[in-house]
Amino acid sequence: MRLFTFLVCVFLLNSLKAQTFLPLQYDTNVINQELLLHGTVDFGFSSIRNDLSNQFLFGGFISEEIKDKSFGLHKGINRGGFEAGSEFEYRNYQVSAFKKERGIVVKLGYGSFGSVLYSKDLFGLTFYGNEAYLGQNADFSGSAFNFMTFQKIGFGFIDKKSKSSLTLNAYSISNYAAGNLYNANLFQSESIDSINLNLDANLDLANSSSFFKGTGVGVDFDYRLPFEIKKDKIAFFQITVRNFGIAYLNANVSNFQTDTNYVYEGFTLDQLVGDASVLNNGSSILDTLNIVEQTQSALIMLPGCVQVAKIIDEHNTSLFQTYYGAKLYYTLEYVPLIYAGGQIRVNEYIKLGSHLSYGGFTKFRMGLYANFNINQFNLGLGSEDVIGTITNVGRGKSLQLRLRCAF
Secondary structure, X not given: OHHHHHHHHHHHHHOOOOOOOOOOXXXXXXXXXXXXEEEEEEEEEOOOOHHHHHHHHHOOOOOHHHHHHHHOOOOOEEEEEEEEEEEEEEEEOOOOEOEOOEEEEEEEEEEEEEEEEEEHHHHHHHHHOHHHHEOOXXXXXXXXXXXXXXXXXXXXXXXXXXXXXXXXEEEEEEEEEEEXXXXXXXXXXXXXXXXXXXXXXXXXXXXXXXXXXXEEEEEEEEEEEEEEEEOOEEEEEEEEEXXXXXXXXXXXXXXXXXXXXXXXXXXXXXXXXXXXHHHOOOOOHHHHOOOEEEEEEXXXXXXXXXXXXXXXXXXXXXXXXXXXXXXXXOOOOOEEEEEEEEEEEOOOOEEEEEEEEEEEOOOEEEEEEEEEEEOOEEEEEEEOOHHHHHOOOOOEEEEEEEEEEEO
Protein backbone atom coordinates (compact mmCIF):
# COMPACT_ATOMS: atom_id res chain seq x y z
CA MET A 1 0.00 0.00 0.00
CA ARG A 2 2.84 2.39 0.80
CA LEU A 3 4.46 1.63 -2.56
CA PHE A 4 1.18 2.41 -4.34
CA THR A 5 0.81 5.67 -2.42
CA PHE A 6 4.38 6.61 -3.27
CA LEU A 7 3.87 5.97 -7.00
CA VAL A 8 0.63 7.98 -7.05
CA CYS A 9 2.39 10.87 -5.32
CA VAL A 10 5.23 10.81 -7.84
CA PHE A 11 2.75 10.76 -10.75
CA LEU A 12 0.85 13.76 -9.40
CA LEU A 13 3.98 15.69 -8.56
CA ASN A 14 5.44 15.19 -12.03
CA SER A 15 2.19 16.34 -13.66
CA LEU A 16 2.17 19.71 -11.89
CA LYS A 17 4.27 22.85 -12.01
CA ALA A 18 4.46 25.20 -9.20
CA GLN A 19 6.60 27.37 -5.34
CA THR A 20 5.65 29.21 -2.14
CA PHE A 21 2.15 29.16 -0.70
CA LEU A 22 0.61 31.11 2.17
CA PRO A 23 -0.14 29.97 4.73
CA LEU A 24 1.73 26.79 5.51
CA GLN A 25 -0.48 23.91 6.70
CA TYR A 26 1.53 22.49 9.61
CA ASP A 27 1.07 18.74 10.19
CA THR A 28 2.06 17.93 13.77
CA ASN A 29 1.42 14.17 13.38
CA VAL A 30 4.22 11.63 13.29
CA ILE A 31 4.74 10.51 9.69
CA ASN A 32 7.27 8.30 7.90
CA GLN A 33 7.85 10.05 4.57
CA GLU A 34 6.65 13.18 2.85
CA LEU A 35 6.62 14.52 -0.73
CA LEU A 36 6.08 18.22 -1.36
CA LEU A 37 5.70 20.30 -4.49
CA HIS A 38 5.18 24.02 -4.13
CA GLY A 39 5.36 26.75 -6.71
CA THR A 40 4.32 30.21 -7.83
CA VAL A 41 4.02 32.63 -10.70
CA ASP A 42 3.73 36.14 -9.24
CA PHE A 43 4.41 39.64 -10.52
CA GLY A 44 3.43 43.12 -9.45
CA PHE A 45 4.10 46.83 -9.98
CA SER A 46 3.62 49.81 -7.73
CA SER A 47 2.38 52.06 -10.54
CA ILE A 48 1.54 50.02 -13.67
CA ARG A 49 -2.05 48.85 -14.05
CA ASN A 50 -2.96 45.44 -15.41
CA ASP A 51 -4.69 46.93 -18.47
CA LEU A 52 -1.19 48.04 -19.60
CA SER A 53 0.87 45.01 -18.51
CA ASN A 54 -1.71 42.67 -20.09
CA GLN A 55 -0.87 44.09 -23.52
CA PHE A 56 2.70 42.87 -23.14
CA LEU A 57 1.68 39.48 -21.75
CA PHE A 58 -1.16 38.65 -24.13
CA GLY A 59 -0.77 41.17 -26.94
CA GLY A 60 -3.00 44.06 -27.94
CA PHE A 61 -3.15 47.77 -28.67
CA ILE A 62 -1.89 50.24 -26.05
CA SER A 63 -4.18 53.24 -26.27
CA GLU A 64 -3.44 56.72 -24.94
CA GLU A 65 -6.08 56.17 -22.26
CA ILE A 66 -4.34 53.01 -21.01
CA LYS A 67 -0.98 54.78 -20.85
CA ASP A 68 -2.45 57.85 -19.13
CA LYS A 69 -4.09 55.78 -16.36
CA SER A 70 -0.78 54.15 -15.40
CA PHE A 71 1.28 57.31 -15.88
CA GLY A 72 -0.98 59.16 -13.45
CA LEU A 73 -0.13 56.62 -10.73
CA HIS A 74 3.62 57.14 -11.00
CA LYS A 75 5.72 58.84 -8.33
CA GLY A 76 9.35 59.94 -8.58
CA ILE A 77 10.67 56.38 -8.18
CA ASN A 78 8.56 53.26 -8.84
CA ARG A 79 9.13 49.55 -8.49
CA GLY A 80 8.11 46.20 -9.91
CA GLY A 81 9.19 42.59 -10.00
CA PHE A 82 8.33 38.96 -10.48
CA GLU A 83 9.00 35.54 -8.99
CA ALA A 84 8.41 32.22 -10.71
CA GLY A 85 9.57 28.69 -10.09
CA SER A 86 8.95 25.25 -8.72
CA GLU A 87 10.51 23.13 -6.01
CA PHE A 88 10.21 19.44 -5.20
CA GLU A 89 11.09 18.22 -1.72
CA TYR A 90 11.40 14.71 -0.28
CA ARG A 91 11.50 14.17 3.48
CA ASN A 92 12.30 10.87 5.17
CA TYR A 93 11.61 10.63 8.92
CA GLN A 94 12.38 6.91 9.19
CA VAL A 95 16.13 7.13 8.72
CA SER A 96 18.31 8.57 11.47
CA ALA A 97 21.09 11.00 10.63
CA PHE A 98 23.67 11.56 13.40
CA LYS A 99 20.92 11.52 16.02
CA LYS A 100 17.76 9.44 16.21
CA GLU A 101 15.49 12.49 16.13
CA ARG A 102 16.82 13.71 12.74
CA GLY A 103 15.64 12.62 9.31
CA ILE A 104 16.86 13.69 5.88
CA VAL A 105 15.64 16.18 3.24
CA VAL A 106 16.34 16.21 -0.51
CA LYS A 107 15.37 19.17 -2.73
CA LEU A 108 15.27 19.94 -6.45
CA GLY A 109 14.20 23.37 -7.66
CA TYR A 110 14.10 25.94 -10.42
CA GLY A 111 13.54 29.67 -10.01
CA SER A 112 13.47 33.02 -11.81
CA PHE A 113 13.55 36.32 -10.00
CA GLY A 114 13.59 39.86 -11.34
CA SER A 115 13.07 43.34 -9.93
CA VAL A 116 13.22 46.91 -11.15
CA LEU A 117 13.30 50.48 -9.82
CA TYR A 118 12.60 53.19 -12.37
CA SER A 119 11.86 56.90 -12.49
CA LYS A 120 8.60 58.44 -13.70
CA ASP A 121 10.50 60.17 -16.51
CA LEU A 122 11.90 56.85 -17.74
CA PHE A 123 8.36 55.51 -18.04
CA GLY A 124 7.22 58.71 -19.75
CA LEU A 125 10.04 58.74 -22.30
CA THR A 126 9.46 55.03 -23.08
CA PHE A 127 5.72 55.30 -23.69
CA TYR A 128 5.30 58.88 -24.90
CA GLY A 129 8.56 59.48 -26.78
CA ASN A 130 10.94 62.39 -26.67
CA GLU A 131 8.41 64.97 -27.89
CA ALA A 132 6.83 65.03 -24.43
CA TYR A 133 10.17 66.18 -22.96
CA LEU A 134 11.34 68.80 -25.47
CA GLY A 135 12.78 71.78 -23.61
CA GLN A 136 12.63 69.81 -20.34
CA ASN A 137 15.01 67.75 -18.26
CA ALA A 138 14.20 64.04 -18.03
CA ASP A 139 15.65 62.51 -14.86
CA PHE A 140 16.34 58.75 -14.79
CA SER A 141 18.53 58.77 -11.65
CA GLY A 142 17.97 55.97 -9.14
CA SER A 143 16.72 53.46 -11.71
CA ALA A 144 18.01 49.89 -11.34
CA PHE A 145 17.16 46.33 -12.26
CA ASN A 146 18.33 42.76 -11.68
CA PHE A 147 17.36 39.39 -13.13
CA MET A 148 18.44 35.83 -12.39
CA THR A 149 17.44 32.30 -13.35
CA PHE A 150 18.82 29.38 -11.36
CA GLN A 151 18.50 25.68 -10.63
CA LYS A 152 19.28 24.06 -7.30
CA ILE A 153 19.77 20.71 -5.62
CA GLY A 154 19.93 20.38 -1.86
CA PHE A 155 20.47 17.89 0.94
CA GLY A 156 19.85 18.42 4.63
CA PHE A 157 18.36 17.28 7.91
CA ILE A 158 14.95 17.60 9.53
CA ASP A 159 13.85 17.30 13.14
CA LYS A 160 11.35 14.44 13.33
CA LYS A 161 9.23 16.06 16.02
CA SER A 162 9.10 19.78 15.19
CA LYS A 163 9.81 19.35 11.44
CA SER A 164 12.36 22.16 11.56
CA SER A 165 14.98 21.67 8.85
CA LEU A 166 18.31 22.90 7.48
CA THR A 167 19.35 22.25 3.88
CA LEU A 168 22.63 22.97 2.08
CA ASN A 169 22.06 23.71 -1.60
CA ALA A 170 24.21 23.81 -4.73
CA TYR A 171 23.10 26.26 -7.45
CA SER A 172 23.58 26.58 -11.17
CA ILE A 173 23.06 30.07 -12.64
CA SER A 174 21.68 30.05 -16.20
CA ASN A 175 20.87 33.77 -16.66
CA TYR A 176 21.99 36.95 -14.95
CA ALA A 177 21.78 40.67 -15.65
CA ALA A 178 21.91 43.75 -13.41
CA GLY A 179 22.20 47.46 -14.02
CA ASN A 180 22.11 50.85 -12.28
CA LEU A 181 21.56 54.42 -13.41
CA TYR A 182 23.21 56.18 -10.50
CA ASN A 183 22.89 59.63 -12.06
CA ALA A 184 21.21 60.08 -15.43
CA ASN A 185 19.65 63.19 -16.95
CA LEU A 186 18.65 64.02 -20.51
CA PHE A 187 17.90 67.53 -21.80
CA GLN A 188 16.68 68.10 -25.35
CA SER A 189 16.25 71.53 -26.92
CA GLU A 190 12.79 72.37 -28.22
CA SER A 191 14.14 72.45 -31.79
CA ILE A 192 15.88 69.08 -31.22
CA ASP A 193 19.19 70.44 -32.49
CA SER A 194 21.09 69.66 -29.30
CA ILE A 195 21.09 67.07 -26.54
CA ASN A 196 22.76 67.22 -23.12
CA LEU A 197 23.23 63.79 -21.56
CA ASN A 198 24.64 63.28 -18.07
CA LEU A 199 25.22 59.58 -17.45
CA ASP A 200 26.73 57.61 -14.58
CA ALA A 201 25.69 54.00 -15.17
CA ASN A 202 26.74 50.39 -14.83
CA LEU A 203 25.54 47.16 -16.48
CA ASP A 204 26.57 43.54 -15.82
CA LEU A 205 25.49 40.91 -18.33
CA ALA A 206 26.32 37.19 -18.28
CA ASN A 207 26.53 36.67 -22.03
CA SER A 208 28.20 33.26 -22.25
CA SER A 209 26.69 30.86 -24.79
CA SER A 210 26.91 28.11 -22.16
CA PHE A 211 23.74 27.19 -20.28
CA PHE A 212 25.69 27.12 -17.01
CA LYS A 213 27.00 30.62 -16.43
CA GLY A 214 27.94 30.22 -12.80
CA THR A 215 27.72 28.14 -9.65
CA GLY A 216 26.71 28.95 -6.11
CA VAL A 217 26.09 27.65 -2.63
CA GLY A 218 23.37 28.56 -0.17
CA VAL A 219 21.08 27.33 2.58
CA ASP A 220 17.38 26.89 3.28
CA PHE A 221 16.40 27.14 6.94
CA ASP A 222 12.97 26.36 8.40
CA TYR A 223 12.44 26.66 12.15
CA ARG A 224 9.07 25.81 13.77
CA LEU A 225 8.32 27.15 17.24
CA PRO A 226 5.27 26.32 19.39
CA PHE A 227 4.06 29.25 21.50
CA GLU A 228 1.42 29.15 24.25
CA ILE A 229 -0.89 32.12 23.63
CA LYS A 230 -3.49 31.02 26.19
CA LYS A 231 -3.76 28.24 28.72
CA ASP A 232 -3.98 24.93 26.83
CA LYS A 233 -3.88 26.78 23.49
CA ILE A 234 -0.78 26.54 21.33
CA ALA A 235 0.06 28.59 18.25
CA PHE A 236 2.87 27.69 15.85
CA PHE A 237 5.34 30.19 14.46
CA GLN A 238 7.80 29.69 11.63
CA ILE A 239 11.06 31.40 10.67
CA THR A 240 12.05 30.61 7.09
CA VAL A 241 15.15 31.53 5.11
CA ARG A 242 15.30 30.47 1.45
CA ASN A 243 18.17 30.64 -1.03
CA PHE A 244 20.51 32.56 1.26
CA GLY A 245 23.95 32.41 -0.31
CA ILE A 246 26.33 33.55 -3.01
CA ALA A 247 27.18 32.57 -6.57
CA TYR A 248 30.29 32.93 -8.69
CA LEU A 249 29.83 33.90 -12.34
CA ASN A 250 32.61 32.88 -14.70
CA ALA A 251 34.82 35.29 -16.64
CA ASN A 252 32.25 35.80 -19.43
CA VAL A 253 30.41 38.58 -17.59
CA SER A 254 30.41 41.77 -19.66
CA ASN A 255 30.60 44.93 -17.60
CA PHE A 256 29.61 48.24 -19.22
CA GLN A 257 30.17 51.48 -17.32
CA THR A 258 30.35 55.19 -17.96
CA ASP A 259 30.49 58.38 -15.90
CA THR A 260 30.58 61.43 -18.15
CA ASN A 261 28.62 64.43 -19.33
CA TYR A 262 27.94 64.69 -23.07
CA VAL A 263 26.72 67.55 -25.24
CA TYR A 264 25.70 66.67 -28.79
CA GLU A 265 25.06 69.26 -31.47
CA GLY A 266 24.90 69.08 -35.24
CA PHE A 267 27.43 66.56 -36.52
CA THR A 268 27.85 64.75 -33.19
CA LEU A 269 24.08 64.50 -32.80
CA ASP A 270 23.91 62.68 -36.14
CA GLN A 271 26.64 60.39 -34.85
CA LEU A 272 24.68 59.61 -31.70
CA VAL A 273 21.52 58.55 -33.54
CA GLY A 274 23.49 56.41 -35.97
CA ASP A 275 23.88 58.27 -39.26
CA ALA A 276 25.42 55.64 -41.57
CA SER A 277 27.74 58.15 -43.26
CA VAL A 278 29.30 58.97 -39.92
CA LEU A 279 29.52 55.46 -38.46
CA ASN A 280 31.14 53.97 -41.55
CA ASN A 281 34.47 54.86 -39.99
CA GLY A 282 34.11 51.80 -37.73
CA SER A 283 32.98 53.56 -34.56
CA SER A 284 30.03 52.19 -32.57
CA ILE A 285 27.37 53.60 -30.28
CA LEU A 286 29.58 52.49 -27.34
CA ASP A 287 32.44 54.60 -28.67
CA THR A 288 30.11 57.52 -29.29
CA LEU A 289 28.82 57.44 -25.68
CA ASN A 290 32.29 56.68 -24.31
CA ILE A 291 31.06 53.48 -22.64
CA VAL A 292 33.86 51.21 -21.44
CA GLU A 293 33.32 47.45 -21.84
CA GLN A 294 35.34 44.82 -20.02
CA THR A 295 34.96 41.10 -19.42
CA GLN A 296 35.30 39.85 -15.87
CA SER A 297 34.09 37.37 -13.29
CA ALA A 298 31.61 38.35 -10.58
CA LEU A 299 30.55 37.31 -7.10
CA ILE A 300 26.83 37.93 -6.54
CA MET A 301 24.15 37.35 -3.94
CA LEU A 302 21.42 34.80 -4.59
CA PRO A 303 17.82 36.12 -4.50
CA GLY A 304 17.29 35.08 -0.90
CA CYS A 305 14.13 35.53 1.13
CA VAL A 306 13.33 35.58 4.86
CA GLN A 307 9.84 35.16 6.31
CA VAL A 308 8.49 35.15 9.87
CA ALA A 309 4.92 33.91 10.26
CA LYS A 310 2.22 32.39 12.40
CA ILE A 311 1.12 29.27 10.54
CA ILE A 312 -1.99 27.10 10.41
CA ASP A 313 -2.32 23.95 12.55
CA GLU A 314 -3.68 21.37 10.12
CA HIS A 315 -5.25 19.27 12.89
CA ASN A 316 -6.90 22.12 14.76
CA THR A 317 -10.69 21.51 14.67
CA SER A 318 -11.61 25.14 15.36
CA LEU A 319 -13.91 26.80 12.85
CA PHE A 320 -11.56 29.77 12.45
CA GLN A 321 -7.77 30.20 12.61
CA THR A 322 -5.72 33.33 12.03
CA TYR A 323 -2.36 33.63 10.31
CA TYR A 324 -0.03 36.58 9.75
CA GLY A 325 3.57 37.39 9.05
CA ALA A 326 6.23 39.41 7.25
CA LYS A 327 8.39 38.63 4.24
CA LEU A 328 11.51 40.25 2.77
CA TYR A 329 13.75 39.64 -0.24
CA TYR A 330 17.38 40.76 -0.11
CA THR A 331 16.97 43.45 -2.77
CA LEU A 332 16.35 47.19 -2.54
CA GLU A 333 13.51 46.93 -5.07
CA TYR A 334 11.42 44.85 -2.66
CA VAL A 335 9.63 46.64 0.19
CA PRO A 336 9.10 44.48 3.33
CA LEU A 337 5.73 42.77 2.95
CA ILE A 338 3.30 42.25 5.83
CA TYR A 339 0.12 40.18 5.70
CA ALA A 340 -2.70 38.98 7.96
CA GLY A 341 -5.72 36.78 7.36
CA GLY A 342 -7.89 33.94 8.52
CA GLN A 343 -8.94 30.43 7.55
CA ILE A 344 -12.39 28.83 7.84
CA ARG A 345 -12.67 25.08 8.31
CA VAL A 346 -15.62 24.07 6.12
CA ASN A 347 -15.24 20.39 7.04
CA GLU A 348 -12.45 17.87 7.56
CA TYR A 349 -11.65 17.94 3.83
CA ILE A 350 -11.98 21.61 2.82
CA LYS A 351 -10.51 24.81 4.27
CA LEU A 352 -10.83 28.29 2.81
CA GLY A 353 -8.79 31.36 3.64
CA SER A 354 -8.13 34.95 2.73
CA HIS A 355 -5.66 37.67 3.72
CA LEU A 356 -4.64 41.25 3.03
CA SER A 357 -1.03 42.24 2.37
CA TYR A 358 0.95 45.41 1.84
CA GLY A 359 4.42 45.82 0.40
CA GLY A 360 6.55 43.69 -1.85
CA PHE A 361 6.70 45.00 -5.42
CA THR A 362 3.26 46.58 -5.25
CA LYS A 363 0.98 47.99 -2.56
CA PHE A 364 -2.27 46.50 -1.16
CA ARG A 365 -3.31 43.05 -2.33
CA MET A 366 -5.98 40.55 -1.31
CA GLY A 367 -5.12 36.85 -1.28
CA LEU A 368 -7.49 33.91 -1.50
CA TYR A 369 -6.88 30.16 -1.28
CA ALA A 370 -8.57 26.79 -0.93
CA ASN A 371 -7.03 23.79 0.79
CA PHE A 372 -8.22 20.21 0.20
CA ASN A 373 -7.33 17.17 2.37
CA ILE A 374 -8.02 13.64 1.14
CA ASN A 375 -6.35 10.86 3.11
CA GLN A 376 -2.58 11.30 2.60
CA PHE A 377 -2.97 14.08 0.05
CA ASN A 378 -3.15 17.82 0.63
CA LEU A 379 -3.73 20.22 -2.27
CA GLY A 380 -3.62 24.00 -1.97
CA LEU A 381 -4.63 26.42 -4.74
CA GLY A 382 -4.59 30.17 -4.39
CA SER A 383 -3.52 33.64 -5.39
CA GLU A 384 -1.72 36.42 -3.53
CA ASP A 385 -3.59 38.96 -5.69
CA VAL A 386 -7.00 37.55 -6.59
CA ILE A 387 -8.40 40.90 -7.78
CA GLY A 388 -5.48 41.57 -10.10
CA THR A 389 -5.49 38.01 -11.40
CA ILE A 390 -9.10 38.09 -12.60
CA THR A 391 -9.53 41.80 -13.47
CA ASN A 392 -7.68 44.72 -15.07
CA VAL A 393 -8.00 46.84 -11.92
CA GLY A 394 -4.99 45.52 -10.02
CA ARG A 395 -1.27 46.00 -10.55
CA GLY A 396 -0.13 42.39 -10.81
CA LYS A 397 -1.13 38.74 -10.99
CA SER A 398 -0.44 35.71 -8.83
CA LEU A 399 -1.09 31.98 -9.09
CA GLN A 400 0.14 29.48 -6.53
CA LEU A 401 -0.08 25.74 -5.93
CA ARG A 402 1.08 23.32 -3.29
CA LEU A 403 0.77 19.54 -3.27
CA ARG A 404 1.72 17.40 -0.31
CA CYS A 405 1.68 13.64 0.13
CA ALA A 406 2.45 12.07 3.53
CA PHE A 407 2.69 8.30 4.00
